[in-house]
Amino acid sequence: MNCLPKSDIRESFPILSTVFDDGKKLIYLDNAASTQKPRCVIERLKRFYESENANVSRGAHRLGNIATSEYETARDQIANFIGANPEEMIFTSGTTESINAIVYGWGEENVKKNDEIVVLVSEHHSNFIPWQQLAKRKEAFFKVVSVRRDGTLDLNEFKKAITNRTKVVAIAQVTNTFGVIHPIDEIVEIAHSKGAITVVDGAQSVPHILTNVKEMNADFLAFSGHKMLGPMGIGGLYISKKRIGEMRPFFFGGGMIDRVYNDRTKFANPPQKYEAGTPNVAGAIGLAEAVKFLKKVGMAEILDHERQLLEYSYHKLDGINGLALYGTRDLEKRVGVLSFNIEGVHPHDVATILDFQGVAIRSGHHCAQPFMRYLGIHYTARASFYFYNSVEDVDALTDAIKDVKERFS
Ligand SMILES: Cc1ncc(COP(=O)(O)O)c(C=O)c1O
Structure with missing residues (x-):
């Protein structure tokens, strides 16, 4: 259509x-x-279930191949929309799952006692609680940086909060409360200058602002499909090439392996390594259609x-x-x-x-x-x-x- x-x-x-x-x-x-859905997204979901529905990457039959091909094409299109390479973008159920995936896949391994995790006081709970809880588990410091009363960030105050012990800076590019856009490029630069990794909550930015993860230079970016014309229950996590090797799988099961032995498992390469179980194939395909619509607008x-x-x-x-x-x-x-x-x-x-x-x-x-x-x-x-x-x-x-x-x- x-x-x-x-x-x-x-x-x-x-x-x-x-x-x-x-x-x-x-x-x-x-x-x-949540945003409303254009007719073409609704029709695309219908078409998938009427004529393409099968599980991906498993079958040798035609429908399975069509579903797999459409799913991977959707990945290409959505990755392209945010300026990422396809192997750097995994499908998740949305921003919340993406941020938890970073916490369990990267944070558990890399955040240590006395490290600092920095967020802003204006974060959505989805980019607040997972880090707060990780800090508790690791005996790390959870630093909450204030913003001005109009929602904007004083970069000098932010700079003061970032030290050589800062391991993670996790910030929403756009706040969901006041719709304030934070200067994400500068934030990333300041964090990187102290050796911290950067996590961008893009739930409210990817739907409204042209996103290019390479220019932003963040390590991770999370977003939700339903806030950008796509179906519910689908979203993405961009993991930069630099971090993808440091990330361990956070869910285990089918679809994410190369070889399984009684005593060990060799995992598939990314992105499949981080997509255990049957993915939301229709959701991914519907989101790709949404992205096409956004590009046309x-x-x-x-x-x-x-x-x-x-x-x-x-x-x-x-x-x-x-x-x-x-x-x-x-x-x-x-x-x-x-x-x-x-x-x-x-x-x-x-x-x-x-x-x-x-x-x-x-x-x-x-x-x-x-x-x-x-x-x-x-x-x-x-x-x-x-x-x-x-x-x-x-x-x-x-x-x-x-x-x-x-x-x-
Ligand atoms: C800034 C921000 N982060 C995270 C989320 C969580 O998104 P989701 O519920 O789609 O996982 C939202 C949702 O409102 C949000 O506005």
């Missing part, structure tokens, strides 16, 4: 024409949690569109009494995420009332409790845009926020 985005891009996303029983149209502004255009929506949001929302809007106002440092609070109204109530109008946003701690605690705000409401959102969506958000204000005044 032709994956060219329609001139009206929203028509490519069947779910965006949802009208609820009460006549309210869906205004989907929860893209940082254009990553620069996506970011630009999100920033225009952010700017328009500020134009509409600034000045509303009692409305706190979080995050730096330097839109060059932002993707289309807008966290806010309405004075005197719990964000869960805000989200519920917005839902009365069909406006879907998220509320809560956004899996970033240390950051919320640090800011002293506990929770926020969060609207997050993607390229298929429009100024009309922002208008609907604004009206719904005004409705909340009225109900609680």
Whole structure:
């Protein structure tokens, strides 16, 4: 199926024409949690299950060969999308599994007592807890570096935190709470200058910013397919050539071996070495289709569109009494995420009332409790845009926020 985005891009996303029983149209502004899927991705999954479904790398039959070939082609395309070589990218279920894979595959072997692991206070729990727990197991230091209240990082403060004992620096390129873009190239350079390895949580950056792992020069990059038009349960982990030899398998079983003897096993070469068991073949193929779609839309255009929506949001929302809007106002440092609070109204109530109008946003701690605690705000409401959102969506958000204000005044 032709994956060219329609001139009206929203028509490519069947779910965006949802009208609820009460006549309210869906205004989907929860893209940082998960994006919607274009018709071509949905059709691709259907085609796989209708005419290509078989396990990969095992059978000698035709279907098995087709499935294997499509799966590996998907790897090529997705690796290419992030500037990696295919053998440097393994499929996982998503960012959480990718980060845990680094912890168990690399961290268990290489992090030692008194080493330091550095994260930012604004990390998502998925890039926080696995490192915190590794530090506990290894008696290493878990260092949590502060950011400014607008979510941006003071590079000088960060620099001070990195020492010769720092073994790992694990940082999200874009925060899921405020959508703040961190200067990842400089962060990687500072970490490497002290001999630390770098782990980039790309869950919120790969879907919005053109990614090139070679230019970024990080050792690892984790991302989730469902946040970039792909199916749920598929994602990737880039492991640089330098680190791939240091990584030991973290799951064992079928599909990852060369020879197995009673007393030992010779493992397959990467990437298969790190993909034990039956992989999510349909998911990988669906994600490759998603990546084709993103390329056609254009990553620069996506970011630009999100920033225009952010700017328009500020134009509409600034000045509303009692409305706190979080995050730096330097839109060059932002993707289309807008966290806010309405004075005197719990964000869960805000989200519920917005839902009365069909406006879907998220509320809560956004899996970033240390950051919320640090800011002293506990929770926020969060609207997050993607390229298929429009100024009309922002208008609907604004009206719904005004409705909340009225109900609680
Ligand atoms: C910055 C960040 N890291 C990690 C994750 C975890 O992603 P997943 O649940 O797809 O594994 C998320 C999800 O919201 C995220 O925003």
